[in-house]
Each structure stands twice: as C-alpha cells, then as structure tokens.
Amino acid sequence: MASNSSGSDSSDRQRIAQQRLSVIAGHLQRPVEGNSGILAAECKAQGDKLDVSSERRTVPRRRQEIMKWNGWGYSDSKFLYNKKGQAEFTGKRYRLSGMIIPGLREWMESTFSANLQHKTPAAPILNSSAVQPPTLNEAFLKELKSTGIPFSHDAEDRVFRSHGHCLHEIFALREGKIGRVPDLVVWPNCHNDVVKIVELACKHNVCLIPYGGGTSVSSALECPPEETRSIVSLDTSQMNRILWIDEKNLTAHVEAGIVGQDLERLLNESGYCTGHEPDSMEFSSLGGWVATRASGMKKNIYGNIEDLVVHIKMVTPRGVIEKSCQGPRMSTGPDVHHFIMGSEGTLGVVTEVTMKIRPMPEYQKYGSVVFPNFEMGVACLREVARQRCAPASIRLMDNEQFKFGHALKPQVSSIFTSFLDGLKKFYITKFKGFDPNRLCVATLLFEGDREKVLQHEKQVYDIAAKFGGLAAGEDNGQRGYMLTFVIAYLRDLGMDYYVIGESFETSMPWDRVLDICRNVKARIVRECKDKGVQFPPLSTCRVTQTYDAGACVYFYFAFNYRGLSDPVHVYEQVEHAAREEILANGGSLSHHHGVGKLRKEWMRESISSVGMGMLKSVKDYVDPNNIFGNRNLL
C-alpha cells in the first residue's frame, strides 16, 4: 500500500484520496466470523435491510480472539526489534505493517537512554487463577438466563472489561496483576435487551458498568474497589447495526455499540460518512463517544460529537430518555442531550443515536508545513482559525515530536527517495536557515470537492508563508496522521524496554497556548527530576484542534524508569503535577478524554460547587440507587 505521493496527475490524486478512506476501511484485513447464532431473533427483525453488512463486524464477543489482553489493539500488530535489532511493525493491517523502521532504535536509545539489552517483557498469558471468582447475584442471573441475552463469567471475558488504557491499567496487566473485575459480562443485542437488563439490575440491585470499545484513558472502566454488589459489565459491542439511513435529511440511525471503523465503512458503502474520526476510531464506539463528549480529528468540517448527534436514546433506571422529534435545534429548556453527553456511564446506557451524515468527500489531500519554530507555528494556526479557514484537520507538532515522526519513517526503497530527503533537509536547514532543534511541522488534511480543496490549500499555504512556513509535502502530512493510529502500539514497545508514558489533552484560549505548552513541558521535566527519574524524560506536545476562541493541545510524556522502585506511582505523580500546571495556567480539565475517576478530584474547582450540585441532583433523580455505579465524574 505504499504510495508515491509525488505524482500530480489527477488519477494519482484520486488514488491517494481513496487510500485515505482505506486508512479507515483498510486497517482491517478481514472481519471476524463466528458471531452468528448469538443474535437474538427479535432484534434482527428491526433492520433487515441494512443488516447485510453485519456479517463483517469487527468486534466479536470474545475480544480475546483478535485483541491483546494486556496491550493496545490487534494481537497480530505490534512493534518489535527483530534479530538484526531493527524495529519492525508486524501484521498486515496498517500501512506500516511488515515494514522496517530503521530510525526508531536510535531514537529510542538517544531519547530515553533505553537499551535493547534491558528488557521488561510482559506476562505472556492471562493467568485465570489470578482473577477473583465472581460475586454473582443468583436471582439476577436466573432472570437474566430466562431472557436469552448472552452472558459470561469467564475470567478472560471479565478481565477484558475491567480496564481502559491508562498506563497504570496496562502496566498492572503486563505484570499479571489483576484487581477488581466485573463479575459478569452481558452482551445485549438491541435496545430492548438493554431495557430488560437495566430493569433486572434495578430489581436485584446489581451494579452496571456500560462498556463500549474499552479505549478509555480516564480510569472510567475501573471497577470501584469499594463496590460490594455484583458488578455486571454491559458490553454494547453487539449492538452495531445501522438501522436506517435518511438521505433526505442526511441522517443515519445507528445502534450505539458500533465502533468507528465499522460505522464509516458501512456508511461508505452507501456513499456517506459521518466524518467523526477520533484517534481511537478503530475500537471506540458511538455510545462511548456520546458518553464522553468525544472529538474527531476532522471536526473542523464535521463537528464534534455534540454537533453530530441529532437524537439520542438512553436507557436509565428511571426509564428511557429521548426527544420526541428530530428537529435540528430546539428551544425547550436546557438541552437534555447535554445531560447525556459526557455522563460517562453514570446515568444509563446510550442505545441508539441518530447522527448527521455527509456524502463522502470527492477529494482528499494531505499536506505539511515546516515552521522555523513552534511560536511561529502557533501564530499561523491562530491566524488560520481567525480567518476560519482551517482544513479538515490541522495539527502542529513541536520539535521533539517532529523528530519522533522522523524516526518512524519506514525504510525507503530507492536511493533516489533518500537522496530527495537529504536534499529537502539541506534546503530547510542550510538554505532557509531553520534550526533543526527548533523547527516544527504542521500536518494538514483537506477534504471536499477538488476545486475547492486546491483553492483552500492555497489559502492556507499563503497564510503559513506569512509565518515563515515552508510547504513540506504530502508525504510528511500523511505520515503524521498514520502515526496517530500506531502510536498506541508504540507504547507497548516502550514498555518492553523500561519506557513508560502516556498522552493527555487539554484546551485553552489562544493567548495561553504557548505559555501552557512551555510550562507544562518544563513542569514534567522538573517533576521527573524531583521524583528521582534517572534519565531525562520525553516531554512534548502538539496542537491538535483549532477553534475560534482557542485550541486543543496534547501532551506526550514518557521516561525510562530503570532504577525506580515504583515507576507507575512516579508516573502518576508527574501526570498529576502536569494537570495542576495546566489548570493553574488556564487550561481545561479535559478537552475530550473525559474525567472518569482519574480527574475527579478537580471537578469541583472546574465547574464550581453549584455546578457539581446540578450534576448530582440529576444523578440522584435518574439513578437514586446508583445502579450505574462506575463512580465516574462526580
């Protein structure tokens, strides 16, 4: 699938555009069979027209069939160092799959002082005996059986649904340590199944924790250790059909368990897309997006989840909440959707969503701009936002991330390409006088009809030029976006060699972007030093979204933990300090990851006591017995 993006004829461009779509559709080689027979017949009848594609669902009930139990993503895809000591990405799913990445080793060694001799391998298999036997509520179980809804109390099934992807969660799993896990997993197949489960849970006082794609990074899926009731994980992954598409209004009604890549693929088959592409879209689910107020990479064109949803159906202990119509905007008091969006599984289960859809874009084009320094880059993004001409996506990486991106360049096949690379580098650093230790790069993605894209592209590059930016080619841009999908896999490689890390995000007004980036990065370095980290950490950031009044910034932070007795604790202390720094400098508690349990302690200061009281009273009304007892948010 390697592309030579230097071609400029239109057919080539078309091909590249198609390739972009296949990033979404093409991550996966094959769907997993073998789910047949679990569908409850009564649900199937609902949407037989569109359910044709349900045979190609990505996520099986037994996630362990295709996914890692103690790392990110698919079992067949991972970074490793081969016998020659070269980094390699395995599998066939991604563009990078099967390729050698020559620069990665040196980058890892020089950035973290990591050493291939010092390995920290993960526990290879899940030891079921380490999992506590389930606390089952027999009366609940008995009635559940009678409904015919599939369930399991198999240890593996339960462990899979006991965590998200926070560092401490994965680190513990790698060490074979397993804490409180759900006692039972149920797989409702449709809205009505959920209604039944919630009713039973209320009747028998069972704790329900909704589970979508399991990509949480806020400890939202952790079972509260103090919970004494039986905990049931409600896995929505089998509620994954598009129930209808309304071409007149450009909406689609979708079951909330569908994961991002399936949703896009299925809509693409009809010539549509939602355009909602969070970095986790391969695995995260529609219901999860709604419950956390997710944000997608291309929100500049399509909007964030709150802009995309038209109608939500949610099952709560009080009953089902939904609006009576699908009007595009209503003045009917505070929007009840906003109680649902961001409720993080504390109020109920989102079962069905009506979403806006768009015709698939005719044309896509990547791009990149190199700036002499981060300050100029931010100034350019600010100007782009001011002129409201942001492309579908525009992201600005700082210098460290630029270098990191460079290290992930796959092996080039021809001498010519490497010669060209050398020439580019020479041009930028020597001829243009950019300091290689200060320059930074913005990656761009344009989408729309061809004419407009080209026009738009020119406008953005013209602005960039005013800020000293130099166009740096489509290839760099495309690679930047590709990294989004593989970066999570990289953490697993790091963890094999004493390197731990994570990313976290925030949003802030434009005038504070530079200050927050500088201060938070410096705070991370200082805290690492104070906490006894032996090697300088990687502390880097990028601006990932632009708004009229501000931006979203991601921080990446990782360090070599050799010599530390409790690295996860150190990590958590540093991340905690970094969040304090963000808040002290006027950044938000979260832009789209949510609060979960990880950031609960700052909620009151973030939304005021009255705000907390408002949310609490909603919870108290909707779920007085705390059936949805994951204890997120409040």
Next chain:
Amino acid sequence: MHIKVKLAYFENENDNSSFFPHSWLNYKKKRDDFEDMLEERRNSSDLRYALKCYTPVLYKGLTPCKVSELKQMVLQSDQLGYVITQVSKEKGVTSDEVTGEAAAILEEMAQRLQLSTVRFFAFTLSKVFKTLFRSICINEEGLQRLQQAIHNHPVVLLPSHRSYMDFLLMSYILYTYDLALPVIAAGMDFMGMKVVGEMLRMSGAFFIRRSFGGDKLYWAVFSEYVKIMLKNGYAPVEFFLEGTRSRTAKSLTPKLGLLNIVMDPFLKGEVFDISLVPVSISYERTLEEALYARELLGVPKPKESTSGLFKARKILSEDYGSIHVYFGQPVSVRSLAESRVNRSQFNLIPRHIPTRPSEEILSFVNDSAYRLVRAQEENMVLKPWVLLAFVLLQKQAAEEKQGTALDELTEQAVWLRDLSRQYGAFLHWPDHIPPSEVVSSSLSLHRGLVRISEGRAVVILSCASYRNQALNVFIRPALLASAIHTAASNRKQEIYNSFSFLRNMFSNEFILCPGATVQDFEEACYLLVKTGTLQINQQEVLITERGHRTLAFLTSVLDPFLQGYQVVCRFLCEQDGLTEKQFIPAVRKFIIKHLLTGSLLKCRLRYTEVLSSDLQKNALAALIRLGAVQKIKGYVGFTHLHVHNKVETTKLLFIYF
C-alpha cells in the same frame, strides 16, 4: 576570570529546600568562601582587563534583540495598548497623542546598555577601587549558581543598598566574572547628573520617577518595560528591595512595587519560573558614613550632581577597608508560590488588562519580600568593628567618660564575638591574629569615630550605623530579653505577650516577617536556651546563673530604640496637633532640649541616637499603625487617649520609664 559551569543534562534548578535560610533550626549554615577580586587587578593590566573578551552565558530562551526593538515591543504590547486606549478616552485626546506620551516616558526611562561604556567603567573603577579598598571579596560559588540561574530562568538581582557604589559595584563584578550584565532600576535623581546620568544609562541603568502614584500611563510603560526585559531574558533585572539606601545600615522594610512587577510574569504563567537572587554587600567602611549621620540629624542631603561627585574625590585618599559581596542562593518564585498562591485566579480575565493584585497576592509578595531581605541580612559579613561599636556605644550611654582600656575592650569584644557566632552571625574575625591586634587595627581604620566618648551626635550616629549591621543577629533574642525584663512574672505566656507587643511595636524598625511572631519567639527561646542563658520548662522561663550578662547585653541592644519611641510618645502627648512636615523638626527640638537638661520625666535621656530622624519616623509610623495616633488630613495627633484598646499601646511604652 571565568567560571566553568557544568550544564548537566538536568539543569541544576534552584534547590527549593534551601530557602528560608533563617529557619532557626538551620543556624549552622554553611557559607561559601570568599575570593578577593582586586588581587588580580593589582597584578595585571587594567586596560587589557577592560578590553577583554566578554561572552557571558545567556538565558536559554533568549531571543536576542536590540535596545530599540525592546522599546518597540513595549509600545506595541497589548498591555500598554489597553492603557493607552483607556487614557485617551478618559482625557479625550487621540490615542496617537497618548502613544507619543508613552514613547516619551519610555525614552526618559530606558537604558541603553553599551559594552564600550561598561568597559570604560571597568577601567576607571578598577583604578578607583584599588585606591579605596584593600579588597573586594566575592563568593565565587555564588557566582556559579548565578550563572546557572541565568541560563535556566529569567533572573532578578536583589542587592542590599547601603551605598551609591552598590550598583556600579554589581555591574563591575558581573563584568569581571563574565556574567550577563544587568539592567538596573535607578531613581530619577541620578538623571540630574548630566554626563554621569547618561553614562549610567549606557551601563544599564533605567530611570524611574520616585513617585507616580496616580499616573496610569507611567505605571503601564514602566511595568511593561521591566516585564518585557525580564520575560525575554534580555538581561537580569536588578533593583533594590529596600527602595533606597539605608542610612542606618539596618535593612529597610521592603518596597513591594517592583517585586510585584517581576513576579507577575510567573504568576500569570508567562514564564516557567523566575530566580530571585539576594545579594549582600557589606562595606567595612561606608563611603557615605558621615553624610548619612548628618542627614539623619537633619542636615539636608546634597543634590546629586556631577560637580558634587568631583568634590567628593577627596575621599579617594582614605582607606575604606574591604567589601564583601555574597551572592545568595537563588530563590525560585515558583517554589515560593507553591501551595501559597492559586494561580488560576488569573484565568478569567485577559492578562493584558491591568488589575489590582488581590489580597492573596499582596500578602504573598510582602512575605516573599521580607524573606528576601532576611536572606540578604543573613549573608552580610560583619567586621570586628561592628562588635566594637556595640561595646563603645553602650559604654558611652553609661557615661563612662574616661574612655575604655584596650584590654577591657578586647575582652568584651571577644565575649561578643563568641555570642554572635552562637547566634549565627557571619562574622569575619581573623582568628589567627591575637584579638588585641584585631581590635587595634579595627580602631585605626575607624579612627575618626573612635573618640566616641565625646558624645558628638554625628560620631554617635555613624557608630550606631556600624552597630546596626549586626542588629539582625540579636534582634529576636533582644526582644525576648526585653520581654523578660518587663513582664510581670516569669510565666511563659506573659513573656510571650510582652514579646509579641514589643515585636509588633518595632516591626517598622527591624525586619520582622509579618505574621511570624510565634516562629520568632521560638527562635529566640531556642537561641537563648542553646547558649545557656535561659531554662524554659512548660510554664516558666528561668534565667541561669551565667545568663545575666547576656541578658543585660541583649536588653541594652533594644534600649536606645525603646527610649526613642518613648520620647516620641512623650512629645506627641504634649502636642495638640501638628502637620506631618512639622513633626521631625519639632520632635528634634524637643529631644535636644531634654538632652541638654538631661532628663525626661524622672528618667535620664541617655541615648544621643534618638536624634536619628529614621528612628523618629519609624516610631511615628508604628504609632499610626497601632492606632495610637491618627492622621487627619495631613495633621498628626493623638486619638482620644481614653479609647482603651489604643491606650494600652502608649501605656505599655511608659512602663519602661
């Protein structure tokens, strides 16, 4: 001279734990050694030195810019822009006019640091310093720390202020050691000196008006100018926390304006951190010694002028001993503010809009200022003469007119030396020389002041200013000793109350951190118990056998001040009301009258130094602060004495009669 500094991978940030140097458990503090920087000057060419290659380490985040660019940045800043718009609306003039005004203010204010001028100063000052001083001693480790600090963060230099020499000396040192030259906040009075003023400007001084209370525009230009230089790491910013030269050698209560400005970029998140570096400059003999004494006695201060400077050249023929400059541990504003200031209070208003600092910020800045002044005091080097001044002044007050035998003086000085060392004084007493020689050589350096027994006010006040250098060492024990002296019983609580009263009374006079009464009391108790003066149990404070001598000494430390405040009280009681301007001359007249008759009430007025206008002003300020005296539209007068609460203040003062 160059300093080698290893730039470790992890920058060596300020060590947070080592601030609060005055933490009383910390008295065995290790201090750096000194090197004499004049020694090399005496042995090599001044010209070559002045023309040496100068390549200082700069701030890592520095974007180099020219003086003119700096001015442009100030004029174009959002902060100033906002105020310009505001002022133009208020005054009904065009914003161009106001901008012009701002540019003029900036022009009047701005420095024009020029290496050639600095080299000129380096050359001439070398000549002058070698003539005036035996040595200029620097702690080179402190300079290494400073260099590291300059590399890592914007730096603010905070030297003590005892002499006009201070800032020339600072720049001279930094140039010599190849450190970044500072920009220095100087009072406008220097600008009066035409040539010299411009030269100072070219060596990094920028000039600020002494008062600009209500002038919004001036304030905006000034604060923005300082902040921009600081944030960009253009140069270390230097100013005097005490605001003006201390005429009495006691540290002055800190002024907060500039400290507030330089802390602001950190508090608002515009820089990661700022390093504050207290610098203690101790003169064995101050150039201005007699000048200060006269000033305190009411002889007006001569206006700074170039010709005046030339007239002062006769001082070149005198011996001023040595100077010690101690660069203290850099203090991180970040660690000062940690768990003290909620920085998110700045989140909801755009940062370029000027806002009044909140109570929280003001008290934070105030506390920090006191801590920094104490950090300066801690590292002031005391010469044997300072101790001799103690002994001589006490003898003078006791009216031992016939003078003091040298060996008696030596004995007392040695006793005081040991005591002050126990209290943590940074004493430079050459231990390898017999004490009697130390004493006689100190006496010869200050021969003009030795004939103290004659009781001439100028001599006494000069002498007092030397003694004052060590007051910070003794002040807490002295407050305790006086408290014990006056308390009705030896119950601890009662003594504490008495201590607390005295401390409160004298908080305009000495550097006593606001709100730290308990710590100060504990510190004093700790020192007096440690040195075997007191025994303290749960309830009571007992004086030991050998403690009496120490207590007597300590009580007498505070005596002149107590008597001074009493006199001021007495004076005010006899007045119906007078303007603030009349206060000093009137009180002076009153004191002279009583000094001549030799009595005040039934008690002898023993201390000539109560003539010091500094003391009188402080006393008045304290009485106003405590509510005993009220200012009414420029008039000063006692409030009704029968208002109980307030009467106690005055009553208590009379107890000492």
